[in-house]
Amino acid sequence: MNWVRGEVIGKGSFSSVYLATPRRDSAETPSLMAVKSVSVSQSSLLQKEKDILTQFEDCPEILRCFGDDFTVEDGKEVYNILLEFASRGNLHQLLKKSDMGLPLSDVRYHTRSILRGLSMIHEKGFVHCDIKLQNILVCGSTEVKIADFGLAKKRNCDFDDGVSGLRGTPLYMSPESVSSNVYETGADIWALGCVVSELVTGKPAWRCRSDTDISGLLYRIGFGEELPVIPDELCDDGKDFLIRCFTRDPMTRWTAEMLLNHPFVTLVDSDASPRSAFDFPEWRSPSLHSRSLTCSEEEWDCSTSESTVERIRQLDTGKLQSWSFTSTWIDVRDA
Structure with a gap:
């Protein structure tokens, strides 16, 4: 062409x-x-x-x-x-134009579209590995589409691109990705939960100060009992949706196909109960909410050849002083 x-x-x-x-x-x-x-x-x-x-x-x-x-x-x-061409940029840019989060009807609509894309990605045997607001593009008036498959991988296979160690955007990374370097379909679902929480509140699901050390955030994600924020202002079915995404055990975390039938995205009344077909063990945690710290809009990406085991060892001993990290995209012009 x-x-x-x-x-x-x-x-x-x-x-x-x-x-x-x-x-x-x-x-x-x-x-x-x-x-x-x-x-x-x-x-x-x-x-x-x-x-x-x-x-x-x-x-x-x-x-x-x-x-x-x-x-x-x-x-x-x-x-x-x-x-x-995404004529309206991405969801991160769209959210920045709002004083707070997006209207709940928009969040439901966008979440269902992302789930449809993830369901197809997983059905064809791939894991995206970097679901975040910047990688959900807004085309036309309301359409959202998943983009940037640079870190994607085949399901149940090791990466074959020569990049080892932790990868992706820590604010959206799942516990098993941090602690065990595991990137399977459940990691995309965890990241989706972070996206939904952020769309509702206008703030990252992990509350962090702007000067938070990236190693501390990763330790919270991979080894603590803390969970990302489930917004108080979210409707009951929305909170239940996030609980299904934020299950720390990836084996009991809901799949994209299951979540497509959740009341939050089927647009039923907010007080409707989940369908009985979802027969997974109940999620349990001492608290639905993580500690509320000063919010930061910073995004961190990490891609390194350093051994994941060594990196986690350093986290545990407090010897890791700093990591280099950059945003995947530098916005030059709003579309």
Whole structure:
């Protein structure tokens, strides 16, 4: 496909996202697209992302990929994937425009759409591994779509991209991912719970000060009994939905398919009881709420080759002084 590169609309650690327009009108491609680009020498994750996205062309809740190509720019070879353009940015940007959280009706609607996408991802044998507000894009007036499959993996398989250790965004990471380096479908469900809590309150589900050390947060997630915040203002079926997401044992955490039938997303009355088909053990915890600390809007990503065992040992002994971390995206311009 022949296309013209436009202005930068997003920038990450390794890749950049630009507006793009096709040189010729085609019924198969829109008049405006997004192109994600990276140097060929660093393109393995982006090429993997393209291969995964092509398996979800018929899923309306997953960002569409129109293909890939190679270009030469400023004497360097560049790998590009052409993507559906999210005209309204992502859920993080949408939430920042609100003084508080989103209306409950919107939260229910978006949650159901994300669940549909996750159900398809898991059905096809993948785990996304980085569900968060920034990776849920808003297309058109109300549609939301899951994007950024750079950290995705096959279910029940080790990562094969050469990156070891903890990965993803700690504010959304599940206990088993932190404590045991396990990233299976349940990790996506835990992250979804964090997304829902944040959409309701406008604050991260883990209350953290801006100067909180990342090692301390990870220790709370992976080894404590504390849970992310379940908002007091949330309706009863919404609280029950989050309880099913925030079960620390991934074997009893509900699946995307089960949650799609939960009253919170089927839009039944808030006082309706869960259907009897959900015959899982009841979740128990000393408290539904984590400690309320000063909220921070900082997001942390960690991807490292350091041994997870060594990292956790350092956490336990308090020897880890600092980690380097950056946000996956630097917002250059609101879509």
